[in-house]
Amino acid sequence: MAIEYLIGYFFLSVVIVVVLGLATSWVDRKVTARVQARVGPPWYQPVADIVKLLGKETLVPENSRAMGFLLAPLVGFAAACVAAAVLFGSLMSGQGFVGDIIVLIYLLTIPSIALMIGACASGSPVSVLGASREMKMLLSYELPLLIVIVTALMRSGGDFRINSLVAHQAANGWLLLSISGVIGFIVALLSIQAKLGLVPFDAPEAEQELMGGVLSEYSGPALALFKLTKAMLLCMLPILLGVLFLGGFHFTGFSILWSILKYVVVLVLIVLIRNTNPRLRIDQIVKFFWGPMTILAAAALALAAVGL
Amino acid sequence: MKATLWGLKKSPWVYHVALSPCNNCDIEILDVLTPRFDVERFGIKLVGSPRHADALLVTGSINRHVLPRFIELYNQTAKPCVVFAIGSCALSSTMFRDSYSIVGPVDKVMKEIDPNAIVAYVPGCPPKPEAIIAGVVKALKAL
Numbered sequence: 180m181a182i183e184y185l186i187g188y189f190f191l192s193v194v195i196v197v198v199l200g201l202a203t204s205w206v207d208r209k210v211t212a213r214v215q216a217r218v219g220p221p222w223y224q225p226v227a228d229i230v231k232l233l234g235k236e237t238l239v240p241e242n243s244r245a246m247g248f249l250l251a252p253l254v255g256f257a258a259a260c261v262a263a264a265v266l267f268g269s270l271m272s273g274q275g276f277v278g279d280i281i282v283l284i285y286l287l288t289i290p291s292i293a294l295m296i297g298a299c300a301s302g303s304p305v306s307v308l309g310a311s312r313e314m315k316m317l318l319s320y321e322l323p324l325l326i327v328i329v330t331a332l333m334r335s336g337g338d339f340r341i342n343s344l345v346a347h348q349a350a351n352g353w354l355l356l357s358i359s360g361v362i363g364f365i366v367a368l369l370s371i372q373a374k375l376g377l378v379p380f381d382a383p384e385a386e387q388e389l390m391g392g393v394l395s396e397y398s399g400p401a402l403a404l405f406k407l408t409k410a411m412l413l414c415m416l417p418i419l420l421g422v423l424f425l426g427g428f429h430f431t432g433f434s435i436l437w438s439i440l441k442y443v444v445v446l447v448l449i450v451l452i453r454n455t456n457p458r459l460r461i462d463q464i465v466k467f468f469w470g471p472m473t474i475l476a477a478a479a480l481a482l483a484a485v486g487l
Numbered sequence: 488m489k490a491t492l493w494g495l496k497k498s499p500w501v502y503h504v505a506l507s508p509c510n511n512c513d514i515e516i517l518d519v520l521t522p523r524f525d526v527e528r529f530g531i532k533l534v535g536s537p538r539h540a541d542a543l544l545v546t547g548s549i550n551r552h553v554l555p556r557f558i559e560l561y562n563q564t565a566k567p568c569v570v571f572a573i574g575s576c577a578l579s580s581t582m583f584r585d586s587y588s589i590v591g592p593v594d595k596v597m598k599e600i601d602p603n604a605i606v607a608y609v610p611g612c613p614p615k616p617e618a619i620i621a622g623v624v625k626a627l628k629a630l
Contacts, residue, residue: 208527217525224530227497231541234491235565238538390535398538398565 192267193260200410201225203446207413210450225410232403240396242302251297252397252404258289259411266415269341270428278339284328287374287415290408291317294383294393297405301396309392312461313383316373319468320380324370326476327363330483331423334359345427355424359482364424366476368445371416372452373464375409379456380464417445495541495567496627498530502540502564506557508547511613512574516544519616526620537563542623548576549596550588558600569605569626570597573619575612605630 204225212219239245265283269275291313298310332339334354335347354360373380384392394405421428421441428438459467505513519526520533534540537560549557561570572593575581580592590596597604607629609622 212522212525212527215522217522218528219525220527220530224498227494227530229494230490231494231498234494235541235567238563238565386535391539394539395536396538402539 188268188272189260189264192264192271195267196259196263196411196414197407200407200412200414201229203414203417204410206443206446207450207453210447211454214451214454229403229407232398232406233400235399237399237401238396240302243396244300244302247296247300248396249401251293251300252401252408254296255290255293255408256404258286258293259408259415262286262415263411266341266418270345270418270422271430273342275340275342280328280332280339280341280344283341283419284325287412287419288317288321290412291374293408294405297397297401298393303396305389305391305395306393309383309385309389309395313393315461315465316376316380316383319465320370320373320472323366323468323472323476324374326473326480327367327370328423330359330363330476330479333480333483341422341427344422348426353424353426358487359479360424362475362479362482364420366472366479367420367423368448368452369472370468371420372449373468374416375413375449377449378453379459381458382461382464385458417442417449420445492630496630498532499541499569499623499627500532500534500539501542501544501571502534502537504543504545504557504560506545506547506549506553506577508574508576512546512576515613515616515619516546516573519619524616524620529624531623538565540564540568542569542571544571544573545577545593546573548580548583549590549593550586551590552588554590554596557596561597561600561604567605569607569630571607571609571622571626573609573622574614575610578608578610581612 202225205220205222208224209219237249239248262283265279265286269279295310295313295317298306298313331344331354334357335344348354355364376384382392383389384394389395394402397405418428421438425441425445428441429435430438503513503516518524537543543561543564545557547553570593572578576583577593580589583589594606594608597606605626607622607626609619611618614622
């Protein structure tokens with residue numbers, strides 16, 4: 180492939196994911212508002228937030244490590260951009276490379292790690308506490324999520340490509356329509372909720388107890404980058420879930436409406452879980468993911484091994 | 488410059504600063520943030536850290552004990568930001584003005600911390616939630 184072609188795909192995917200991510204975070208806030216019987220923010224609200232934060236000054240705390248503090252948001256944003264290119268590049272071009280789903284899993288972990296580095300460099304006790312919670316959460320939800328992804332790969336012939344998952348489901352029906360698929364979908368949905376840091380699992384950011392936790396020392400453009408990274412993840416993770424269990428996404432003709440419907444259904448499920456649950460303590464989160472969720476994921480793996 | 492001002496007007500995030508109030512104004516502020524008044528329509532959101540804030544909602548008459556904390560808090564806020572003096576105590580110290588511990592109303596104190604600070608007033612004891620929303624909207628129009 181020519182290098183211009185790759186760069187073109189990169190920019191196209193990043194722009195699509197940023198726009199979709201901002202739109203998605205508006206849908207999230209609007210549905211939340213409707214659940215609480217409110218009107219909710221206007222459609223341009225996420226854009227206004229980002230524009231405002233870009234225009235504010237960046238404060239660097241006195242006792243922080245300025246280098247790590249300011250580089251961390253850039254690292255997280257860059258990782259999200261590359262992840263967007265890998266995911267959308269292979270979905271749109273229909274090609275991809277062997278192991279692109281493994282690369283995607285690694286890239287989607289980097290924003291959390293960047294958040295931890297930034298929080299530890301900020302020199303504030305609440306941020307460090309938030310970073311320690313973020314680390315425990317990362318360790319807890321990655322285990323069932325990875326087992327579930329292995330389940331999906333095993334069911335679709337063991338080829339480590341995003342496109343072979345989609346192609347297999349186009350030929351043989353959705354993975355969701357089997358016992359291991361249903362269990363896997365539930366586990367993956369809850370893991371994604373934790374990966375996005377949404378309410379039952381928002382212990383690292385806990386506004387009421389940790390004053391914004393990991394983000395509490397960030398202001399201005401650095402905070403805007405973190406918010407943008409969060410919005411991009413909010414766009415990409417439901418798409419990953421759709422690829423794993425709901426037959427993937429197609430961008431031609433009539434099936435584009437079908438793709439949008441699948442995406443919105445997953446999104447509304449996530450928002451409803453977020454709005455109907457209280458926050459869990461960090462020890463409860465770790466117990467939840469290493470206990471019931473890992474057992475369920477292992478059961479799904481065993482069922483997939485016997486072909487159910 | 489125009490775009491950032493538009494952003495500031497459309498998404499003012501507020502931080503609640505209670506400087507020894509009697510809690511009536513605080514309860515009215517919390518009322519404003521409930522779903523009944525739904526200030527997210529205007530993009531207003533309560534944040535947990537002054538570094539994220541665009542507006543400080545100050546209640547109570549400032550005394551010697553809280554003054555250093557208030558100065559530190561204002562310096563931690565990312566500029567540009569607006570300071571809202573909410574309630575009669577924040578505006579004029581009312582009946583506490585002759586007390587030995589009072590340093591003065593919010594606008595006077597703000598002049599000493601930062602001469603260019605933007606201060607908006609919402610009178611009332613306590614001001615109604617409707618009055619607070621009206622005050623915020625007027626201040627944003629004046630920016």
